[in-house]
Amino acid sequence: xxxxxxxxxxxxxxxxxxxxLAITIGVWITGxxxxxxxxxxxxxxxxxxxxxxxxxxxxxxxxxxxxxxxxQLFILYYGGPSVGLKLPPLAAGILALGxxxxxxxxxxxxSGFESIPPGQLEAxxxxxxxxxxxxVRIQFPQMLVIVLPALTNLIIVLCKETAVxxxxxxxxxxxxxxxxxxxxxxxxxxxxxxxxCYWLLVELASRLGLMVEHRVSRFLELSGx
Amino acid sequence: xxxxxxRRSCRWLLLGFALLSFGSGARAEDQLQxxxxxxxxxxxxxxxxxxxxxIDNGEERGFNRDFFVELGKDLKLRVRTIDLPWPSVLxxxxxxxxxxxxxxxxxxxxxxxxxxxxxxxADGSVALLKRAGDSRINANADIAGHIVGGAKGSAQTEQLxxxxxxxxxxxTVREYIDNNQAYADLAAGRIVAVANSLPNIAYVASQRPDTxxxxxxxFGAPIDFAYLGRSDSSSKTLIDAIDADIMAMRADGRLAxxxxxxxxxxxxxxxxxxxxxxxxxxxxAGAAAGRSSGRSGPDVVHLLGLLVEAARTTVxxxxxxxxxxFVLGVxxxxxxxxxxxxxxGAGGLYVGFFxxxxxxxQLLLVYNCLPFLGINVAPLVAAAVAxxxxxxxxxxxxxxxxFLGIARGQLEAxxxxxxxxxxxxxRIQVPQALRLTxxxxxxxxxxxxxxxxLISVVGVADITRTAQNIxxxxxxxxxxxxxxxxxxxxxxxxxxxxGHGVLRRRExxxxxx
Numbered sequence: 001x002x003x004x005x006x007x008x009x010x011x012x013x014x015x016x017x018x019x020x021l022a023i024t025i026g027v028w029i030t031g032x033x034x035x036x037x038x039x040x041x042x043x044x045x046x047x048x049x050x051x052x053x054x055x056x057x058x059x060x061x062x063x064x065x066x067x068x069x070x071x072q073l074f075i076l077y078y079g080g081p082s083v084g085l086k087l088p089p090l091a092a093g094i095l096a097l098g099x100x101x102x103x104x105x106x107x108x109x110x111s112g113f114e115s116i117p118p119g120q121l122e123a124x125x126x127x128x129x130x131x132x133x134x135x136v137r138i139q140f141p142q143m144l145v146i147v148l149p150a151l152t153n154l155i156i157v158l159c160k161e162t163a164v165x166x167x168x169x170x171x172x173x174x175x176x177x178x179x180x181x182x183x184x185x186x187x188x189x190x191x192x193x194x195x196x197c198y199w200l201l202v203e204l205a206s207r208l209g210l211m212v213e214h215r216v217s218r219f220l221e222l223s224g225x
Numbered sequence: 226x227x228x229x230x231x232r233r234s235c236r237w238l239l240l241g242f243a244l245l246s247f248g249s250g251a252r253a254e255d256q257l258q259x260x261x262x263x264x265x266x267x268x269x270x271x272x273x274x275x276x277x278x279x280i281d282n283g284e285e286r287g288f289n290r291d292f293f294v295e296l297g298k299d300l301k302l303r304v305r306t307i308d309l310p311w312p313s314v315l316x317x318x319x320x321x322x323x324x325x326x327x328x329x330x331x332x333x334x335x336x337x338x339x340x341x342x343x344x345x346x347a348d349g350s351v352a353l354l355k356r357a358g359d360s361r362i363n364a365n366a367d368i369a370g371h372i373v374g375g376a377k378g379s380a381q382t383e384q385l386x387x388x389x390x391x392x393x394x395x396x397t398v399r400e401y402i403d404n405n406q407a408y409a410d411l412a413a414g415r416i417v418a419v420a421n422s423l424p425n426i427a428y429v430a431s432q433r434p435d436t437x438x439x440x441x442x443x444f445g446a447p448i449d450f451a452y453l454g455r456s457d458s459s460s461k462t463l464i465d466a467i468d469a470d471i472m473a474m475r476a477d478g479r480l481a482x483x484x485x486x487x488x489x490x491x492x493x494x495x496x497x498x499x500x501x502x503x504x505x506x507x508x509x510a511g512a513a514a515g516r517s518s519g520r521s522g523p524d525v526v527h528l529l530g531l532l533v534e535a536a537r538t539t540v541x542x543x544x545x546x547x548x549x550x551f552v553l554g555v556x557x558x559x560x561x562x563x564x565x566x567x568x569x570g571a572g573g574l575y576v577g578f579f580x581x582x583x584x585x586x587q588l589l590l591v592y593n594c595l596p597f598l599g600i601n602v603a604p605l606v607a608a609a610v611a612x613x614x615x616x617x618x619x620x621x622x623x624x625x626x627x628f629l630g631i632a633r634g635q636l637e638a639x640x641x642x643x644x645x646x647x648x649x650x651x652r653i654q655v656p657q658a659l660r661l662t663x664x665x666x667x668x669x670x671x672x673x674x675x676x677x678x679l680i681s682v683v684g685v686a687d688i689t690r691t692a693q694n695i696x697x698x699x700x701x702x703x704x705x706x707x708x709x710x711x712x713x714x715x716x717x718x719x720x721x722x723x724g725h726g727v728l729r730r731r732e733x734x735x736x737x738x
Binding site for chain 1: 315415581583589674675676677679701702709717
């Protein structure tokens with residue numbers, strides 16, 4: 001048996017596919033940025049606040065890292081309305097991505113902070129820098145460089161998780177292409193196109209990540225010597 | 226001796242040609258014969274289509290179940306049902322995952338061109354379901370300018386789109402993976418109405434009269450409900466046999482009895498010639514039969530029991546993927562580090578592809594496209610294969626770090642000792658790589674358990690799919706999904722504790738050494 005492949009199905013739907021791709025990229029970027037922000041806040045709060053807040057933050061991290069994204073999405077989107085949280089699909093998708101990403105990002109940031117030699121902090125304290133100054137001027141920039149590869153990885157993970165949003169009717173790439181597949185009875189064409197699109201996105205992101213890494217590590221070597 | 230063997234090969238050659246002329250070997254036998262030989266008719270459907278197919282407290286119920294029990298008796302066959310989300314049902318039929326789709330489906334011209342319908346078994350005309358007491362929606366046309374919902378890829382939704390296009394203003398049609406999610410969104414107030422066939426929404430409204438009500442009359446053209454098979458010539462015998470049995474059930478009143486039980490009234494489904502259908506008035510007896518458990522509220526212990534049972538599938542798939550993925554991952558990893566440019570390139574391409582494409586897309590691809598290559602497997606197997614292939618790529622990447630961490634001198638020593646490459650790999654590299662990467666492997670196992678939730682999308686009854694079914698039958702999505710989350714947390718917590726235990730023991734043994 002040969003594999004059926006009808007290019008016309010794809011070219012006819014090009015505008016719809018492009019719209020889907022745009023939504024995928026948009027959701028990905030907003031989700032990743034809000035996840036990064038949340039992760040940074042959670043990581044910082046874990047360093048600065050007392051025991052009870054820390055305990056709560058730990059619980060958030062463990063729950064969001066210990067359950068599937070799909071289940072989190074279902075709880076937020078279908079469970080939310082029964083407690084008065086009624087979000088449209090797109091907003092629910094971005095929020096879910098941000099919350100999920102935030103848990104992972106905060107762990108990456110925390111390990112980055114912890115890998116800075118304590119001698120530097122002692123030195124900074126001796127020089128009379130305030131706690132906030134130490135974080136902003138000394139810990140933060142170094143941490144960022146250390147965790148860059150991990151961040152790139154996590155951002156790529158989020159890109160792939162956007163495909164799951166199709167399940168709650170976010171009109172992103174997977175939703176659009178599987179929809180065309182069912183409508184036109186063309187599953188091979190649409191699914192292969194999906195693979196190619198995501199592969200390109202992920203490849204692009206990892207290349208970008210590597211470029212930034214090179215750039216930053218060059219700066220590190222200079223300042224280190 | 227020679228003469229005999231050449232005659233025999235001649236016969237094989239002829240047989241080969243005979244098979245080829247049928248297209249492929251599998252087609253030589255027609256579908257009715259194949260089903261009879263297996264003694265089993267496999268039915269594909271989505272168990273979220275009450276009153277036809279639904280799961281009530283973990284049990285399959287509905288019109289279709291009753292129908293196929295009768296059909297099985299008449300044709301002397303066992304009937305097995307595969308439950309999967311609606312967008313995967315038609316691809317599954319084409320892929321040969323099952324013999325017939327029970328849905329039922331609306332008889333449309335577009336579908337007739339691709340598939341072969343059975344005789345109609347019910348009236349499928351489309352109507353709207355609204356929130357009870359929503360004073361804005363009193364007639365069909367009142368949905369103009371609002372957001373309405375329907376199941377993705379369904380003919381009912383197509384009718385809705387056609388209808389909405391004639392209304393003034395912009396009316397948005399939101400398409401859901403399954404009907405229950407559309408009902409859930411209607412209850413939540415995100416949309417003002419859901420379009421579906423009258424038997425379905427009349428049943429939903431009768432189950433939850435204070436939440437939903439039906440907007441009458443139906444809109445669009447009157448349309449029939451029928452089961453669906455493949456249209457190729459070998460499937461004809463099977464569908465003909467089912468048609469004959471439908472006629473028999475119509476004649477002896479069994480079909481009417483089932484309609485009365487599940488739709489509340491008898492429908493005049495047209496046979497081969499006549500047209501026109503009367504709408505259902507509203508289910509009563511069948512609705513009452515299903516209401517008992519839906520109303521009394523979910524039995525939390527029972528529901529947790531269902532989820533824990535489903536957890537076995539999740540754990541099984543994860544274990545298979547971890548073990549098989551590990552072997553494949555070691556192979557990939559040694560290919561990438563082999564020094565052979567072609568092997569390394571192929572390994573890199575594999576890892577890049579499977580880590581670069583979302584697992585949900587890989588699952589759909591394996592599930593829907595493998596059959597075109599002549600490989601046809603059950604959903605559980607397709608899921609296990611897809612998750613394993615993907616997991617192998619991740620494990621290969623983790624192990625690569627471990628392999629690179631082994632001192633080169635060891636490999637040189639092994640070569641000098643004359644150890645074959647496989648022994649070097651299995652005795653020297655793998656154990657050390659395993660030890661070096663253990664922490665990453667534990668977190669990868671946790672990622673795997675979570676990723677396995679996506680197999681629910683191709684209809685494997687894992688924790689997530691079971692939670693979906695519970696959410697649909699109890700209308701308590703928060704409870705159902707939160708309970709599923711707890712089950713995942715317990716599994717992953719146990720995994721992480723076990724990982725910590727192993728690591729600590731290793732530290733201790735190292736310290737004492």
